[in-house]
Amino acid sequence: MKLITAILQPAVLTEVQVALAQHGITGMTVSECAGYGRQNGHREVYRGAEYTIDFVAKARLELLVTDEASEAVIRVITDTAHTGNVGDGKIWSTPADDIVRIRTGERGDAAL
Amino acid sequence: MTAADVSAGDTAWVLISAALVLMMTPGLAFFYGGMVRAKSVLNMVMMSIVTMGLIGVLWVLVGFSLVFGESIGGVIGNPFDFAGLTAIMSPDAVVGGVPVLIFAGFQAAFAIIAVALVSGAVADRMKFSAWVVFAIVWALLVYFPAAHWVFAFDDSVSAHGGFIANTLGAIDFAGGTAIHINAGAAALALCLVLGPRMGFGKTPMRPHNLPLVMLGAALLWIGWFGFNAGSALGANGTASLAWVNTLAAPAGALLAWLLAERIRDGKPTSLGAASGIVAGLVGITPAAASVSPLGAIVIGILAGVGSALAIGLKTKLGYDDSLDVVGVHLVAGLIGTLAIGFLADPATPTGAAGLFYGGGLGLFGTQAVSAFIVLAYSFLVTGLIAIVLKKTMGLRVSAKAESAGIDVAEHAESGYDFSQVPYSAQNIKSTIVIPAPQKEEASK
Numbered sequence: 284m285k286l287i288t289a290i291l292q293p294a295v296l297t298e299v300q301v302a303l304a305q306h307g308i309t310g311m312t313v314s315e316c317a318g319y320g321r322q323n324g325h326r327e328v329y330r331g332a333e334y335t336i337d338f339v340a341k342a343r344l345e346l347l348v349t350d351e352a353s354e355a356v357i358r359v360i361t362d363t364a365h366t367g368n369v370g371d372g373k374i375w376s377t378p379a380d381d382i383v384r385i386r387t388g389e390r391g392d393a394a395l
Numbered sequence: 396m397t398a399a400d401v402s403a404g405d406t407a408w409v410l411i412s413a414a415l416v417l418m419m420t421p422g423l424a425f426f427y428g429g430m431v432r433a434k435s436v437l438n439m440v441m442m443s444i445v446t447m448g449l450i451g452v453l454w455v456l457v458g459f460s461l462v463f464g465e466s467i468g469g470v471i472g473n474p475f476d477f478a479g480l481t482a483i484m485s486p487d488a489v490v491g492g493v494p495v496l497i498f499a500g501f502q503a504a505f506a507i508i509a510v511a512l513v514s515g516a517v518a519d520r521m522k523f524s525a526w527v528v529f530a531i532v533w534a535l536l537v538y539f540p541a542a543h544w545v546f547a548f549d550d551s552v553s554a555h556g557g558f559i560a561n562t563l564g565a566i567d568f569a570g571g572t573a574i575h576i577n578a579g580a581a582a583l584a585l586c587l588v589l590g591p592r593m594g595f596g597k598t599p600m601r602p603h604n605l606p607l608v609m610l611g612a613a614l615l616w617i618g619w620f621g622f623n624a625g626s627a628l629g630a631n632g633t634a635s636l637a638w639v640n641t642l643a644a645p646a647g648a649l650l651a652w653l654l655a656e657r658i659r660d661g662k663p664t665s666l667g668a669a670s671g672i673v674a675g676l677v678g679i680t681p682a683a684a685s686v687s688p689l690g691a692i693v694i695g696i697l698a699g700v701g702s703a704l705a706i707g708l709k710t711k712l713g714y715d716d717s718l719d720v721v722g723v724h725l726v727a728g729l730i731g732t733l734a735i736g737f738l739a740d741p742a743t744p745t746g747a748a749g750l751f752y753g754g755g756l757g758l759f760g761t762q763a764v765s766a767f768i769v770l771a772y773s774f775l776v777t778g779l780i781a782i783v784l785k786k787t788m789g790l791r792v793s794a795k796a797e798s799a800g801i802d803v804a805e806h807a808e809s810g811y812d813f814s815q816v817p818y819s820a821q822n823i824k825s826t827i828v829i830p831a832p833q834k835e836e837a838s839k
Contacts, residue, residue: 294798297598317814328807336809368795 284379284392285353287360289344290318290372295364296342302363303346308356311346321369339370347382349392402492405629409493409501412625416504419618420447420511426611426669427515430718433603434800435519436810442514442526447507449530454503455480461539462502463547469558472543476553490552491628501625502546509538509574515718516582519592519600520797523805525790529585529780537581537776538573541769545573565765566745566758568637569626571681571732572769579725580770581777582716588781589790591715593797600717605665612669616645619676623683633744637683640691641676647695648675648702648727655703667703674702674723678731682738685745690738697734698727725770732766733759 291299296313303311317338324337348356353376360374384394424443431439450458457474464472477483480499488495510530517526545567547556559565559572567573592600602608623641627634652671653663678698679691686694706722709715716722736759739749748754784790791797796804803809 292798294594294598297594325803326807327803327809336803 284382284395285348285350285376286379287346287348287353287356287374287376289360289364289374290316291342291344291360291364292366292370292372293340293342295366296344299344299360299363302359303356306355306359308346308348311344313345314343316341316343320373341372347379347395349395400489400492401486401494402629405492405631406494406497408630408634409497409625409628412621413497413501413504415618415621416501416508416625417447417618419504419615419622420444420508422611422614422618423508423511424611425607426615426673427518427718429604429607429609429611430515430602430666431518432600432800433810435802436603437802437806437808438523439514439518441523441806442517442521443511445523445527446511446514446530449527450507450510450534451503453531453534454499454506458506458534458539459483459499459502461535462506462542463499463552463556465553466543466547466555466557469555469562470543471540472547472553493628495552498552498628502542505570505574505622506534506538506542509542509570509578510534512574512578512720512724513582513585515720516586516716517589518717519801520791521589522788522790522792525784525788528788529784532780532784533581533777536780537773538577541577541773542570542573544769545570545765559765559768563761563765565732565761566685566735566739566747567681567732567765568683568685568745569623569680571677571728572766575677575680575724575728576732576766576770577773579721579723579728580773582720583714583725584774584778585781586716587714588778588785591713592717593794595715596710596713602666605669608669609665612672616672616676619645619680623680627684627744633684636688636743639688640679640683640686643688643691644679644695644698645672645675647692648672648678648699649695651696651699652703655700659703670702670706670719670723671699674698674727677724677727678734681728681732682735685735685739685743685747687738687740687743690734690740693738694731694734698730701730702727729766729770732762736760736762 317340319337319339324335324339327334327336357374357376364371381390382394383390420443424440427443428436428440457478459480460474460477461472464474464476466472480496483495483499490498510533513533514526544557544559546560548560549556620638620641624634624638627637649668649671652667652674656667657663675695675698678694682694702723705726706719709722735749737749737751739745739747739752739754739758741748741752747758749758750756781790792801792804
């Protein structure tokens with residue numbers, strides 16, 4: 284099992300959600316976050332005082348999938364979130380040792 | 396008339412009314428600002444606020460002249476008659492019982508909000524520079540002529556006025572055609588040329604702050620008492636009727652909109668209440684002095700239900716009038732203007748009789764013709780202005796700026812900062828110099 288984490292432009296989140304749903308993904312967790320990679324932040328000005336905003340608003344998407352499904356899921360996210368602009372984000376996957384569905388106590392793949 | 400004819404009571408009321416009408420534009424800024432997403436609230440507010448600056452100056456320079464100068468063929472006022480407003484500084488310059496200067500001030504506030512109304516159709520995506528140019532050109536080519544047609548009566552400020560007020564004789568007490576039908580038709584033309592927002596109809600575009608919308612609606616309602624009751628140009632019975640009608644119609648519209656929502660969607664909503672108030676205000680504007688308070692409630696109900704139903708059209712037809720300027724201002728403006736043909740009560744100061752009071756269909760015909768002339772002129776000329784601007788300076792911000800939010804791209808500001816972590820680094824150039832980090836380090 285894998286935990287796939289994706290840092291995305293907030294604007295593409297709905298499209299990614301729809302694409303994943305079409306691919307049979309039944310759940311995900313999304314949180315608001317901010318950060319920077321290779322892109323620059325932006326500049327704001329208040330009565331002449333400049334503020335450099337380093338951390339750009341992003342959406343963080345996390346989902347648990349089977350080992351077999353992980354490659355396809357990563358491909359779906361990449362295809363949908365790609366705009367070609369700096370700041371499109373990153374995806375990484377990490378092994379998930381065990382998963383428990385709290386309601387039923389199921390473990391492993393059955394809990395996905 | 397001479398200075399001796401100035402009534403202190405009338406002048407006091409028009410001075411206050413002018414300030415109330417001016418307050419409607421920041422009220423509109425809140426009303427519109429709350430309805431957009433948090434990432435573009437400042438741009439929405441700024442489109443209204445900059446209009447106060449632009450039209451405020453333009454009105455003094457030539458606007459008042461173009462609307463109330465001696466008419467050139469009933470189409471436009473002579474721009475040189477009152478340029479700079481110096482010609483009306485004399486104590487003898489009096490209209491009705493008030494100095495022409497405060498009448499000019501009162502009408503300036505009308506011009507400002509008429510232009511600002513259009514901005515609701517272009518939320519989130521129009522270049523600020525393009526809006527500035529549009530506001531100036533639209534005022535000159537569309538609002539000033541239309542206001543001249545409707546508001547400039549013979550022998551009020553100049554000997555000859557506009558053709559709708561004097562030749563057609565349509566009833567438009569405070570601007571149903573000149574302001575609301577005009578701005579609504581312009582909004583439709585402009586948003587058609589501009590195109591829909593990115594993700595329109597696919598991604599959710601929820602209002603980010605409904606209390607702000609309600610605050611805006613409240614300020615609009617208060618200001619509208621100046622708009623309608625001030626249009627009597629005196630502290631008198633006409634103003635009193637207009638005031639009561641300005642209470643009754645939005646009250647009816649608010650209830651009607653909520654009832655329509657309760658039946659259609661299951662819940663009465665706060666956005667529906669705010670929208671109902673505005674629809675009722677728009678509906679009663681042309682009719683404020685020509686219908687009874689009961690007639691005002693009928694107009695309010697019609698405007699409330701009509702606008703609530705009309706708003707659904709935009710998703711069906713696929714044009715993105717973002718904040719429903721067409722659904723609220725054009726539709727309710729038409730309802731109010733046309734309803735005069737049925738509900739005009741001869742017992743009111745206007746004295747005209749609509750169909751229900753034995754007046755026949757003549758008045759309805761006059762109302763319909765004047766509404767159509769303004770609607771068609773505004774739609775066509777606004778469309779042309781928008782196309783020319785699109786081909787020259789461009790109307791839209793970049794796709795990147797639109798998806799990230801127009802505020803930072805166009806104004807270098809963001810509306811809200813709720814962050815508990817220090818996301819920003821301050822650099823006050825004049826007092827502290829903070830060395831900029833090397834680019835390589837920043838990108839690690």
